Amino acid sequence: MGSDDLKSRAQTLRAAGNTPKQIARLLGIPRSKVVSLVHSGPGLRPDRAAVSEPQLIGCWITRQWSNGLTIDGRPSDWIDDDNLPALAMGAGLPSVAVVREHSDDEVSVCGYLVDTYCLGVKNALPANMVDRRDLGPFLADYFGSYDGEPLAAPIELARHLVFGAVDYARTLGFDPHPDFSIAKSHLGTWQPPSRIRFGLNGKPYFQQGPYDNPNRVIRTLDRSVGPGNYHFTTSVIDL
Numbered sequence: 001m002g003s004d005d006l007k008s009r010a011q012t013l014r015a016a017g018n019t020p021k022q023i024a025r026l027l028g029i030p031r032s033k034v035v036s037l038v039h040s041g042p043g044l045r046p047d048r049a050a051v052s053e054p055q056l057i058g059c060w061i062t063r064q065w066s067n068g069l070t071i072d073g074r075p076s077d078w079i080d081d082d083n084l085p086a087l088a089m090g091a092g093l094p095s096v097a098v099v100r101e102h103s104d105d106e107v108s109v110c111g112y113l114v115d116t117y118c119l120g121v122k123n124a125l126p127a128n129m130v131d132r133r134d135l136g137p138f139l140a141d142y143f144g145s146y147d148g149e150p151l152a153a154p155i156e157l158a159r160h161l162v163f164g165a166v167d168y169a170r171t172l173g174f175d176p177h178p179d180f181s182i183a184k185s186h187l188g189t190w191q192p193p194s195r196i197r198f199g200l201n202g203k204p205y206f207q208q209g210p211y212d213n214p215n216r217v218i219r220t221l222d223r224s225v226g227p228g229n230y231h232f233t234t235s236v237i238d239l
Contacts, residue, residue, distance in 0.1 A: 009129060010037040012054075012102065013182075022182045026126045053188055054100040057107055059158050060150040061097075062143060064090035068205075069116060070197040078157050089147045092117040092200065092207060096158050097142055097150070098186040102129055109135070110186035111142055112162050116198050117205040118230075119217070120169025121162060121176035124183040159187050164194025172204055173220040204230035 006027065013023045020038070024031040066080040068091055084091070095113050102108040111125035130138050143150045163184075166176045199205060204221060208214050214234040221230045 007037045008103070010034055012108070013127065014038040018182055018185065026182055054102065054108065056155055057099040057101060059096070059098050059153050059155050060139065060143070061153040061158065061161070062090045062094045062146045062150050063148050064088050065094035065116070065151075065161065067091035068200040070202065072195045072197070074195070075154075075156070077154050079151060079153075092205065093122075094161070095143060095146070095150075096153075096162055097125075097139060098155065098158060099135065099139075100186055105131060107132055107135055108186070109138065109142075110183040112158075112180070112183065114162055114165045115169070115207070116161070116165050116196075117200045117207065118169065118172065118221075119174050119206070119212075120166045121180045122209065124177045124179040126179050126182040127186065155188060159190055160194045160196050162187055163190040163192070164196045165198055167192060167194065168198035171224070173224045174217075200231065206230065206232040206234070208232070208234040 006029070010023055010027060013026065014020070014034075018026070020031050020034040023034045023038075027034070063081045064084060066078070067084040067088060068086070071078065093113065093115055095111060097109060097111045100108050106129045108127045109125070109130055110127055112121055113123040114120070115122050125142075128138075139150070166180070169176070204225060206212075206214070206217050206221065208217075214232075218232065218234075221232075
């Protein structure tokens, strides 16, 4: 990555509200280098009063995102598949991608893997700068593990789903993936509460993934909601 490109990316991330420490981790450079980049050159220091949200290009979400959820006053453009069989592919674990303007040649993409039944944001993809010509293949790869094409969605749905799941998970004792703090600015400003009521039909449901610690999750749920007040599907665990 050239020095001018590195400077541009560091300044864009700073203007979006990321801290120098977060930018250093994202770009793989020392924090001192980040501070130098974002403050270098005349007029390049971020002015928070003048910062505006980068223009939204699009937002996509996997099918079955609403499976098992209750939505209060559901807007007409919050669409999903008509058929929502219990625990279908994508149910409880939708992925979301948000694409915003970055430059004449590139767009900025953030992604979120959301456990809507229990853990909130399980993974987050911080801003990736993608050539406009490569956006289609990038999104196809990002959503490639799901059946069917993702659905175009309004950004308001993404906010209510992602931020709402984070808020719900925190009531159960779970924090979002560490990279969420870097990626969340792509979603825009969040004004709770969410229209969505999380959990599988209103009750926490833990589906063990390959990187989950089931013992820790079960102990946390026992403390937060009590034994018998949640469901789970795991491999054999030693409680």
